[in-house]
Amino acid sequence: MKRRDFLKASVIAGASIAGTPLAARSAENEKPKVKKYKEIGKTGLKMSDISYGTGRLPSSSMILRAIDAGINYFDTAPDYGSSEKYIGQAMKNIQRDKIIIASKFCSPYAYPSHLPLGSKKKDFIDAAEASLSRMKTEYMDFCFVHAIGEQSKSREKEEKRLLDEEMLSAFDTLKQAGKVRFLAVSSHGPDNMEALLLTAVRSGHFNLIMPAFNFMSFPKIPDLLKEAKERKVGVIAMKTLAGAKDVDFDSKGEPFAPAVFKWVLKHPEVNGLVISIKSISDMDLYLSASGEKFTAADQKTLDRYAKRFEKEYCRTGCSECESSCPEGVSIATTLRLQMYFRDYRMEKKAIESYARLNAKASKCVSCETEDCSGECPYGLPVSSMLRQAHDDLSLIV
Amino acid sequence: MTLSFAYRMLLIGLLPLIAVLLYSEGQRYDPALIRFDQLPSDGDTTTRLLPERIEGFNLLGNVRFYTKDNLYEYVNGHAEYFISAGFISLAVGEYNASNASSTEPDVIIDIYDMGKSIQAFGVLSDESGGSLSDIIGSLTGFISPAGISFTSGHYYVKLSAYNDTVPLQAIAARIAGLIGEASDPFPEFSRLPDIGIVAATRFIKEAYRGLDFVNNVIEREYVINGGRAQIFIVTKEMGDIDTMTEAFMKYFRQSGIEFSSMHRKDSTVYTISDPYEGDWSLIVFPDSLVGVFGAADDTILNKLLAESGP
Numbered sequence: 283m284k285r286r287d288f289l290k291a292s293v294i295a296g297a298s299i300a301g302t303p304l305a306a307r308s309a310e311n312e313k314p315k316v317k318k319y320k321e322i323g324k325t326g327l328k329m330s331d332i333s334y335g336t337g338r339l340p341s342s343s344m345i346l347r348a349i350d351a352g353i354n355y356f357d358t359a360p361d362y363g364s365s366e367k368y369i370g371q372a373m374k375n376i377q378r379d380k381i382i383i384a385s386k387f388c389s390p391y392a393y394p395s396h397l398p399l400g401s402k403k404k405d406f407i408d409a410a411e412a413s414l415s416r417m418k419t420e421y422m423d424f425c426f427v428h429a430i431g432e433q434s435k436s437r438e439k440e441e442k443r444l445l446d447e448e449m450l451s452a453f454d455t456l457k458q459a460g461k462v463r464f465l466a467v468s469s470h471g472p473d474n475m476e477a478l479l480l481t482a483v484r485s486g487h488f489n490l491i492m493p494a495f496n497f498m499s500f501p502k503i504p505d506l507l508k509e510a511k512e513r514k515v516g517v518i519a520m521k522t523l524a525g526a527k528d529v530d531f532d533s534k535g536e537p538f539a540p541a542v543f544k545w546v547l548k549h550p551e552v553n554g555l556v557i558s559i560k561s562i563s564d565m566d567l568y569l570s571a572s573g574e575k576f577t578a579a580d581q582k583t584l585d586r587y588a589k590r591f592e593k594e595y596c597r598t599g600c601s602e603c604e605s606s607c608p609e610g611v612s613i614a615t616t617l618r619l620q621m622y623f624r625d626y627r628m629e630k631k632a633i634e635s636y637a638r639l640n641a642k643a644s645k646c647v648s649c650e651t652e653d654c655s656g657e658c659p660y661g662l663p664v665s666s667m668l669r670q671a672h673d674d675l676s677l678i679v
Numbered sequence: 680m681t682l683s684f685a686y687r688m689l690l691i692g693l694l695p696l697i698a699v700l701l702y703s704e705g706q707r708y709d710p711a712l713i714r715f716d717q718l719p720s721d722g723d724t725t726t727r728l729l730p731e732r733i734e735g736f737n738l739l740g741n742v743r744f745y746t747k748d749n750l751y752e753y754v755n756g757h758a759e760y761f762i763s764a765g766f767i768s769l770a771v772g773e774y775n776a777s778n779a780s781s782t783e784p785d786v787i788i789d790i791y792d793m794g795k796s797i798q799a800f801g802v803l804s805d806e807s808g809g810s811l812s813d814i815i816g817s818l819t820g821f822i823s824p825a826g827i828s829f830t831s832g833h834y835y836v837k838l839s840a841y842n843d844t845v846p847l848q849a850i851a852a853r854i855a856g857l858i859g860e861a862s863d864p865f866p867e868f869s870r871l872p873d874i875g876i877v878a879a880t881r882f883i884k885e886a887y888r889g890l891d892f893v894n895n896v897i898e899r900e901y902v903i904n905g906g907r908a909q910i911f912i913v914t915k916e917m918g919d920i921d922t923m924t925e926a927f928m929k930y931f932r933q934s935g936i937e938f939s940s941m942h943r944k945d946s947t948v949y950t951i952s953d954p955y956e957g958d959w960s961l962i963v964f965p966d967s968l969v970g971v972f973g974a975a976d977d978t979i980l981n982k983l984l985a986e987s988g989p
Contacts, residue, residue: 341888343955350954561886637825 314566316352317573320553323489323516325464327382327423329355331547332572335520335556337362342371347562349381351569357492357518357556359386359428360413370418384424384466384490385413387449396428399443406452410462424466424490425453430478432615435604437474441481450487468492470521472601472614476506483510494521495552497545497584498595507551519546519555524587524595538587540571541580548576593662596621603657603664612641613654613668620671636675643672725792728834728857729772734849736774739784745769764805765798766791776844786845788854791835799835800897803828804882806837811880815852819880827851831858870967871910872982874975875903887911888956892926894918906974910983915966924963946984 316330333355334348345356345368358365366385387397387409397405410425430444443449444467456462466489467482469475475493482488483506491510495503496519510517522542539557546555559565596617604613616639623632636642646668654664726742745753746768750761753771761769769791773784793799800819804811806828807821814820820829826839827847836854838847878900887893895918898911913923931938931951938951949961960980962969969983 340883340886343953344889346955347889561889561891563891565889634823634825 313351314569314572316354316569318547319354321516322382322518322553323510324514325423325489325516329382329518329554330572331554332543332568333357333518333554333556335558336365336369338558338560339363339365339368340560342368344559344562344565345369345372346375348559348565349376351565352572353569354380355382355384355518355554355556357384357520358413358417359426360388360390360409360416361386366413366416370416373418378419382423383417383419384426385410385417385422386426386428386468387452388413388428396433397449398433399439399446401446401448403448403452403455406449407455410452410456414461421461421463423463425456425462425464426466426468426492428468430467430469430482431471431473431475432469435473435601437477440474440478444478444482445485445487453487464489466490466492466516468520470494470618472604472612472618474601476503480506480509483513483515488515490516490518492518492520492556495519495546496522496524496542498524498588498592498597507549511551516553517551519552520557522546522555522557524591537567537570538583539567540574541576541583543568543571544574544576544580545584547571592660595660596658596662596667597660600659602659603654606654606657608651608653609645609649610641611643611645611654611668612639613643613664615639616643616668616671616675619675620667623671623674633675642676643668644676646672725768725770725790725834728790728854729770729788730853730857732777733774733788733853734846735777736786736845736850737777739773739775739782743771745771761791761802764802765794767794768792783841785840785842786847786850787839787841788850789837789839790854791837793833793835796830796833799830799833801882801884802835803830805884813877815848815855818851818855820851822847829855831855834858870912870914870969870986871897871899872979872986874910874979874982875901875908878902878907890930892923892930903974903979908971908973908975908979910972910975911968911970913968920963920966920968923968927961943984948980948984 316332318331319328320331321328330353332353334345334353334357336345336356336358339345339358339362348356356369358369360366369383387406389397389409390412397409410422414420414422427444427449431440433443434440450465453462453465465487467479468491469479471494479491479493482491491506493503493506507517523539524542543555543557546552557568559568596614601614607613616636619632619636619639622635646665649665652665654668658664726744729738729742731738743753747762747766750766750769753769769789771790772788773786774788775781775783775785779785791799791802793802803820811819811821814822814827814829818829818831820827820836826837828835828837829851830836831854836851836858838851838854840847880897880899883894883896883898885894887896887898893913896911896913898909900907900909913920927949930936936951936953938949940950941948945965947963949963951959951961953959956972959973960971960975962971962980962983971980971983
């Protein structure tokens with residue numbers, strides 16, 4: 283007997299029917315939906331301008347809600363909690379060719395779990411096939427070399443990882459087998475983000491780049507975007523909330539997030555953006571920006587946010603201060619993990635990742651020279667921020 | 680002048696009432712995670728859970744003991760989190776291999792007394808990122824590249840290894856054995872029915888399944904005849920049942936989700952036809968909400984009605 287028959291059969295002694303179907307579908311039609319789709323480079327795939335970053339995906343049902351609202355691009359990774367598993371659970375209800383799935387060459391362990399330089403072709407293939415198995419799908423549309431610019435400060439080393447023959451060979455094999463359609467690369471720095479992504483664009487191997495991109499940083503990004511467009515390489519923006527210092531920030535009734543998204547999407551080179559969505563209210567708020575024009579009121583909202591947080595937000599992708607530390611502390615990565623801890627409220631992930639970081643900010647606690655002070659082009663108090671970050675992220679001192 | 684004097688006297692007269700109101704209403708906390716009504720921790724007991732020798736490793740120096748007053752010395756920057764989650768005390772032992780020449784620890788064992796089982800589980804669930812399972816026998820926890828974490832009764836135990844040769848599972852089993860039978864069985868767990876193989880148990884702090892109004896949820900996933908079912912529970916200690924029930928009704932209506940209801944004794948069973956979750960059931964008891972998703976039939980609902988109520 284199915285559960286819907288439960289009431290009809292009155293199998294429970296003493297039960298009394300007190301209710302009947304009560305609701306009619308009406309309000310659902312008024313909820314925000316995706317209004318705009320753009321082709322990703324020259325892939326032939328059109329993505330929703332507001333798309334789903336599944337790092338905080340709470341359930342498989344949220345995937346279905348998102349699809350119902352018009353979202354068709356889902357960015358996931360093996361180390362995004364249960365994200366791939368939830369996508370797999372939703373898959374039986376999804377018309378696979380109507381959605382676009384992007385995952386990463388990555389292991390399911392805590393960040394940073396991206397396959398490092400030295401990984402073999404088999405490692406890349408195994409990682410991608412494990413993702414497909416978890417997601418219960420025959421193929422993924424994009425597979426990312428993720429977080430380029432993070433594993434080494436050396437541009438040359440990261441270029442080797444970017445253009446690693448083992449990885450490229452694995453991708454060819456996966457593509458021929460119909461398991462991965464396109465190759466992509468992402469970066470949130472901290473080192474050489476624009477240069478590395480430009481190398482990717484010029485290499486001809488990549489169909490899509492995903493840079494950190496928002497209204498508070500990245501002076502060299504326009505050149506990168508321009509060249510990507512010329513070479514018909516797709517561009518998807520991430521880290522668009524500029525640190526998400528206060529997700530409830532609004533300016534005279536104008537909510538912050540939609541204004542930010544409209545700013546990102548006004549760039550014609552950008553095909554869409556991915557944003558973490560953890561609840562229905564997040565989704566409704568974010569989708570209100572879909573297809574909308576960036577307005578003067580939006581600009582005022584961004585100006586107020588910038589004024590409020592300009593001395594607190596470490597610009598993702600910027601590494602101007604990185605070389606100033608004689609102890610080699612990973613400044614930008616530490617402050618990005620601090621952002622995950624405080625602003626994204628992903629405490630566990632941030633603490634674990636920090637524990638695995640080689641050049642932690644523990645040395646900042648007793649630092650007397652403070653060489654990093656005054657090195658931030660945006661005027662951030664780097665040394666005190668590092669000490670605070672170390673406090674937040676250290677479980678064992 | 681007289682009026683002003685009378686007004687002042689009235690205000691002075693109201694001061695005790697204002698003080699009482701502030702005392703009773705002004706100190707809000709999340710009752711799902713914080714219980715202040717427990718006895719102070721017995722430090723000796725927690726400390727005794729860390730033996731001189733364990734699985735070929737020797738204790739380095741003395742066991743360190745922390746309370747709310749000095750936790751920040753050890754868990755710098757994270758102490759507030761633990762205290763807000765119900766922290767009572769922490770015992771830390773550092774061990775290295777019996778034949779080691781170095782004084783650096785190979786493994787560190789942290790035993791947090793969280794006062795209540797649910798509070799220990801809340802911390803474990805937060806730290807795991809939601810991926811909990813039975814790691815050794817019936818111990819609930821998670822294994823990461825850096826160590827093993829689990830709960831046993833009201834203790835949250837974290838083992839951190841600093842080389843690959845540390846037999847973490849054996850050490851975890853030994854510590855669990857020393858803790859012994861959970862003296863404070865998880866009451867919420869006992870209300871989850873025995874209906875199949877337990878695949879996972881999670882604690883979701885906010886926005887369960889994306890629903891903004893459903894917080895502090897315990898969910899258990901079962902394997903039943905090859906299918907999977909998830910049962911969630913929110914008790915009155917974790918959230919206001921009436922408020923949450925009203926929020927569900929409002930959400931169903933606003934979303935156009937069809938449902939019907941049936942009363943039985945002091946509980947109400949809602950059968951919901953949800954376009955995103957499929958058909959599922961919500962049982963409202965006077966002191967809890969229980970939801971059933973997935974491969975569960977009326978037999979399971981009957982069991983829930985019989986066993987999961989107050």
